[in-house]
Amino acid sequence: MVVVDNAPAPNTRPVAPPSTRNPYAPRYSDFLSNISNFKIIESTLREGEQFANAFFDTKTKIAIAKALDAFGVEYIELTSPAASEQSRLDCEAICKLGLRAKILTHIRCHMDDARIAVETGVDGVDVVIGTSSFLREFSHGKDMTYITRTAIEVINFVKSKGIEIRFSSEDSFRSDLVDLLSIYQTVDKIGVNRVGVADTVGCANPRQVYDLVRTLRGVVSCDIEIHLHNDTGCAIANAYTALEAGATHIDTSVLGIGERVGITPLGGLIACLYAADPEYVKSKYNLSMLREIENLVASAVEVAVPFCNPITGYCAFTHKAGIHAKAILNNPSTYEILKPEDFGLTRYVSIGHRLTGWNAVKSRVEQLKLILTDDQIKDATAKIKELADVRTQSMEDVDTVLRVYHSGIHTGKLDVGNKAALDRLLEEHRDQNGSA
Amino acid sequence: MVVVDNAPAPNTRPVAPPSTRNPYAPRYSDFLSNISNFKIIESTLREGEQFANAFFDTKTKIAIAKALDAFGVEYIELTSPAASEQSRLDCEAICKLGLRAKILTHIRCHMDDARIAVETGVDGVDVVIGTSSFLREFSHGKDMTYITRTAIEVINFVKSKGIEIRFSSEDSFRSDLVDLLSIYQTVDKIGVNRVGVADTVGCANPRQVYDLVRTLRGVVSCDIEIHLHNDTGCAIANAYTALEAGATHIDTSVLGIGERVGITPLGGLIACLYAADPEYVKSKYNLSMLREIENLVASAVEVAVPFCNPITGYCAFTHKAGIHAKAILNNPSTYEILKPEDFGLTRYVSIGHRLTGWNAVKSRVEQLKLILTDDQIKDATAKIKELADVRTQSMEDVDTVLRVYHSGIHTGKLDVGNKAALDRLLEEHRDQNGSA
Numbered sequence: 001m002v003v004v005d006n007a008p009a010p011n012t013r014p015v016a017p018p019s020t021r022n023p024y025a026p027r028y029s030d031f032l033s034n035i036s037n038f039k040i041i042e043s044t045l046r047e048g049e050q051f052a053n054a055f056f057d058t059k060t061k062i063a064i065a066k067a068l069d070a071f072g073v074e075y076i077e078l079t080s081p082a083a084s085e086q087s088r089l090d091c092e093a094i095c096k097l098g099l100r101a102k103i104l105t106h107i108r109c110h111m112d113d114a115r116i117a118v119e120t121g122v123d124g125v126d127v128v129i130g131t132s133s134f135l136r137e138f139s140h141g142k143d144m145t146y147i148t149r150t151a152i153e154v155i156n157f158v159k160s161k162g163i164e165i166r167f168s169s170e171d172s173f174r175s176d177l178v179d180l181l182s183i184y185q186t187v188d189k190i191g192v193n194r195v196g197v198a199d200t201v202g203c204a205n206p207r208q209v210y211d212l213v214r215t216l217r218g219v220v221s222c223d224i225e226i227h228l229h230n231d232t233g234c235a236i237a238n239a240y241t242a243l244e245a246g247a248t249h250i251d252t253s254v255l256g257i258g259e260r261v262g263i264t265p266l267g268g269l270i271a272c273l274y275a276a277d278p279e280y281v282k283s284k285y286n287l288s289m290l291r292e293i294e295n296l297v298a299s300a301v302e303v304a305v306p307f308c309n310p311i312t313g314y315c316a317f318t319h320k321a322g323i324h325a326k327a328i329l330n331n332p333s334t335y336e337i338l339k340p341e342d343f344g345l346t347r348y349v350s351i352g353h354r355l356t357g358w359n360a361v362k363s364r365v366e367q368l369k370l371i372l373t374d375d376q377i378k379d380a381t382a383k384i385k386e387l388a389d390v391r392t393q394s395m396e397d398v399d400t401v402l403r404v405y406h407s408g409i410h411t412g413k414l415d416v417g418n419k420a421a422l423d424r425l426l427e428e429h430r431d432q433n434g435s436a
Numbered sequence: 437m438v439v440v441d442n443a444p445a446p447n448t449r450p451v452a453p454p455s456t457r458n459p460y461a462p463r464y465s466d467f468l469s470n471i472s473n474f475k476i477i478e479s480t481l482r483e484g485e486q487f488a489n490a491f492f493d494t495k496t497k498i499a500i501a502k503a504l505d506a507f508g509v510e511y512i513e514l515t516s517p518a519a520s521e522q523s524r525l526d527c528e529a530i531c532k533l534g535l536r537a538k539i540l541t542h543i544r545c546h547m548d549d550a551r552i553a554v555e556t557g558v559d560g561v562d563v564v565i566g567t568s569s570f571l572r573e574f575s576h577g578k579d580m581t582y583i584t585r586t587a588i589e590v591i592n593f594v595k596s597k598g599i600e601i602r603f604s605s606e607d608s609f610r611s612d613l614v615d616l617l618s619i620y621q622t623v624d625k626i627g628v629n630r631v632g633v634a635d636t637v638g639c640a641n642p643r644q645v646y647d648l649v650r651t652l653r654g655v656v657s658c659d660i661e662i663h664l665h666n667d668t669g670c671a672i673a674n675a676y677t678a679l680e681a682g683a684t685h686i687d688t689s690v691l692g693i694g695e696r697v698g699i700t701p702l703g704g705l706i707a708c709l710y711a712a713d714p715e716y717v718k719s720k721y722n723l724s725m726l727r728e729i730e731n732l733v734a735s736a737v738e739v740a741v742p743f744c745n746p747i748t749g750y751c752a753f754t755h756k757a758g759i760h761a762k763a764i765l766n767n768p769s770t771y772e773i774l775k776p777e778d779f780g781l782t783r784y785v786s787i788g789h790r791l792t793g794w795n796a797v798k799s800r801v802e803q804l805k806l807i808l809t810d811d812q813i814k815d816a817t818a819k820i821k822e823l824a825d826v827r828t829q830s831m832e833d834v835d836t837v838l839r840v841y842h843s844g845i846h847t848g849k850l851d852v853g854n855k856a857a858l859d860r861l862l863e864e865h866r867d868q869n870g871s872a
Binding site for chain 1: 485515544566570571573574575607638641666673680691697698707740743744746752754756757762766772773789791821824825
């Protein structure tokens, strides 16, 4: 078996030297991991329509679909054409746009819905049925035998039309594992393109996700899609972990909009995967469009982009504490794993507050082309901290202190440590120029 | 060794019957897991002060500290008294409040800061120093020998004052593992109360967190604290995973405010841990205060609570799609793992949209005490979906359709499927009452 002996073992891919290696990339490649080999199923126009505020008219749907296509998502999922007449017409209209992304629609596992779906021109159909005891008892009331029989009928029908078909359970993490693996194995054997795992209630934790997806990876040979609700804020991490365990497709929506608090957000997932493999993510997606797409959807559903949103949250690249600011000015990688310029954004170092440090102030002194020694800068920093103990200082306030300090030093009216003289000079400046 | 033989093995704790068991609790208890045995170190008044918008005056700091104490967090962490004179005074003032929570302050690993900290009246001091090659090169410029020597000096000094001491590395996930374990082992041996692991740049993934914490659990005997930034949206899941791996203390801030997009949010962590062990979380914390605390901090830093915030996001308990609404009305556990009433909140089932279903409409018909057959309700639902295809219908709009439909049926002016008659009746109603 010479060939086998000479071939590199899958877990010993050469490692880049530490200086250039991304510290967040796995040290050795993981045989199952799809962190650098995944597809996004963007569901703003399906799951997102289930968000409390969402009402997308045809024009808005088309604008969102075009933007997502330009961003580069691989799939766009639409509301079931069986939901309403306009939903059906919109589905047909989006299929006719000629987008690069494949168009999917999402239906109940039912022949009535399937017959309508295949006539719309979609590239694929996503079917779903509740498999947990909760949903079997309180939702559709069907047993596993009925579910399996219906699934086979719908899958064979959709396949006969020559389009993609996915079969997903709903509430997968509260379903009986044996029932679940059994139905996935059955639909895999009849040639489904993907099976879907769904954390419909939004509470699976990362190790549960890893275990279920890894187990499933050993049972089916088709692709594995994962759909994760965000009720406990774990949907991004769970998506990442699912990819590590061998999932191939991740469901997202812009800003995560969907039922309740929604699902894995597109932007957050991109941040997480960019951190793991920036080159792969940059090669697939038009990252500088992210802010524009988020603004488009936020405006359509009348919400604000959260202040803490990964990448586009308004302070995502603002650095404040003195030790952070100092290090960032030396090398942005110290406190930034996302490069703002890759997303068409810029960083901001905040210095007018009581947590500021003299190194950050020194950088501003240099930007203003003022000539001060380190001791003088430390002295001016103490004044900035004192003022900021009363109220936050704007960049203009900080600049005023620095300019007055500089002028005092160079006219001989001030020396280091003379607090009274500095207060007097600042007061004179205020009298001449209004409140600083 | 009869006693040992009779004792239950740690991983075979009896399992509750499936009907009552929380499906998200681990099936067998995990020997290392602290999911049901953890403490919160609430850092809104330290990490939170590093949020771009934050400026807390003394009165606001005291209000936040009191609210967190009433909520039940075990520790409250404050900005270093070395940061500014007012920071020192505020630290002293909060120590004098006589709160049940222990008061900590967070300082650089430096004797100058330590001497100031121990005089403020705090119950404990959290020291931190950068250990990654990034921070050693671009921030403080010190080597591991210097770091270790300083750490020992500071720890012994703080211990000599009889107060708690924690030693944390900074940027732990980009630090050399051997350096890291070596310094943790050293400080554990000299009697530090806790060691801290910090994902300062916010990009560790759950399996990395699990592996590092589990490894550390085998090296030190003291408590383990974890501090996780949220740049890629994984901070809640990472905190959960750290507890599974044996961490004992989790850092949070209200709404996650902190440097850049901040750290593990208190509310999100509570959602995640409540889902795993509701009784334990309810016994420790005053959950109905969560919304009030979030509003207090949001108002102090002038941000809006994100629409998608776990628990308190404004649609966290709103159900929309027809199949969700139907099942929720039968049994809320179908689509809710958090009980809104445990947080002093209520659920809302939205029905005036094109994704609505006749089961949800039937529930509204019953609330309105109207008498309609299932076929009549399905017919009225079709009209609601048709109207909602044009614009979202308010609950008042939906009620109007149902009342007009009901009156039409009972006066004999309408029968099932007669669209023209229903349109005429709705038009008459509009003429008499203004726009529906």
